[in-house]
Amino acid sequence: MIYFDNSSTTRPDESVLESFIAANMKYYANPASLHVLGREAEALLKRSKEQMLKLIDNESGEVVLTSGGTEANNLAILGIAEAYRSRGNHVITTQIEHPSILNACIKLEEIGFEVDYLAVDAQGLISIEELEKKLRKDTILVSIMHVNNEIGTIQPIRQCAELIKKSSRAVFHSDCVQSFGKLPVSMESLGLDAITVSAHKMNGLKNSGALFLKKNVTPHAINFGGGQENGLRSGTVSVPNAVAMAKAMRMSTIHEDSADYREWRNLLIDACSLYENIRILSPHHGAPHILSISFKSINGEVAVNYFQEHGIIISTSSACSSKNKNAGHVIEAIGLENKFKNGVIRVSFGNTNTKDEIAEFIKVLKSFMELIERGM
Template sequence: MIYLDNSATTKPHKEVLNTFLQVNESYYANPSSIHEAGVEANALLDRARGQIADLLHTENQYVLFTAGGTESNNFAVFGITKANTHKGKHIITTEVEHPSIIEAVKSLRNDGYEVDFLKVDENGVISLEELQTKLRKDTVLVSIMHVNNEIGAIQPINEAAKIIHENSRAAFHVDAVQSFGKLPIGFKDEEGPDIITISGHKIHGLKGSGIIAFRKKMNIIPLLLGGGQEQGLRSGTVAVPLAVATAKAARIACENMGKSTRKYRKWHNDLLEFLTEFGENIHLLSGKPGAAHILSFSVKDLKGEILINALQKRGIIVSTSSACSSKQKKTSHVVEALNIHSNFKKGVIRLSFGELNTDEDILEFKKAFTDVMKELKGDKSQ
């Protein structure tokens, strides 16, 4: 099997799995317990927290471990808005966010919040001018993803941060689930985001692990109440093995980022050139301005499911847009936002690379896709 669906999830690194098993074996005590075993587990947890803080250029107390990207994103939306109603009830996000943001902000309309969705251009990128015009005195939260999970569009988050901080009191949240470990992201830049969310299983870590991190102390309320773990912001016994494994995966991803990005960019450009050989049968949703590890395109008058099944028979695993929407019959909201021709809306395919892919995988995909196109559409366009 050649796996090219790494934006849906990644295969855990062996080192990450070994770390998880070792911590479960030797440091299984509750880190909140005051006995020696609990103190040792808590020390390991603090070390993992510090490693993430170093990678993001923040302080240990501003890093919280969660169960994944969806929880982290919901925490950012509900935690900030509910704690800052005195500032206002206006939210800005984009038309192409992950459902864990879109559905969260939509639900707040029932509590009297107003939500503005920024439009995107044909490359999936927002307009900074529109962002500036939408900001208001009562804007409490702006949430913009760094890299789009379906098409790889990169948003200008540093430029957006400058506009937000100069023109409002809003907190700026960046969903970095698809960018952490692939692009520089953190709190090092003075005009960067205030909140960053990350998912462990997107960086060859384990499912059920995530991070929400802050630039500084912020006014935020918890989603989970109980024993007061994680600075009192996320109650519940902390999964030390998952936290340590996530820190391990994050360190590996950041250490390999330069090498991996060069590899992904080579494959991305090679496949862009390859796909243009199919002429008007292909519409590219991802281009060179986008993230190197995601390449989305559409085949004219074909359903994505048909293409996926045909490629799967040849041992190639890809997806239609995102895993979150691929089982739904309706067109992805991201594809709708791009306003592409109706002939291409149903045939979207996403390739997403990971650290375990090889040059041979890309070559095999090209061979398989050529065969599929001959089978489904006739000979390759010249």
């Protein structure tokens, strides 16, 4: 099978698994324990965190290890809003965030915060002018994803950061789950205060993620217990997960120029452009590893099944919304024409793919389009 669903999740790298097993065998002690094994585990945890902080250009800041991108996003939204409530109660995000941001924002609204959801254009891009208009003195948090998981739009994070710093005292968070390892992600260069990453999107382990926080940005905790992770995330810290995550981050940044992905994506765009019944939803200058297209008057599921029968795994929009029969929130937000709304598929590359697999995809696409043109 050819696996083109890497934005849903990736196959863990063997070296990541090896370091996970090795750390489990030797450093299984609780890093909070006072005995010698605990102290050794704690030292390894510290080293792993230092590596991660360096890789994201946040050496003076902090990292909170979580159960994945979802929990890190929840902590960013709920924890930061709560912590800065004395300054104001206004939050800004976008209409096309991952549900772990959007549903946390709905929760904020339920408890009295005011949330503005920035609209996007047909390419999924927010407008800097709209952000400027929405920023207020009482805006305490802005959360804008770096790369959209469904169509791959890259938001102008640096430009947003400059505006936010100029016009408000808001904390600026970005969900970088889809961008880390595919594009340069640096706390400094992007001008961010908080960044979410998830290990399983970069050949790391599932249920392992992190919220990186710039120095002096301190959310309130959203879970309660023994006060691990400086009180920000209670629960015994898994040192092996930290080791594996640092490894996955390091390995993925080695290839962050994503030159192959760009070339493959361009090949697919050229192939799709030959057909009138296909709309390319991803922006031309979108993320290198994501291509979303839509077939006119065809259900995305039909395409997914056809490709699967021909040995290729793709998805409808995102893993979260692929079982939902309605067009997802991103498809609605970009204002796709009705005839194309149900036919969305996403092809997403990872480090197990090859150029030959792209050629195979194009071959299967051709036969699928011939079938459609003959009325199936």
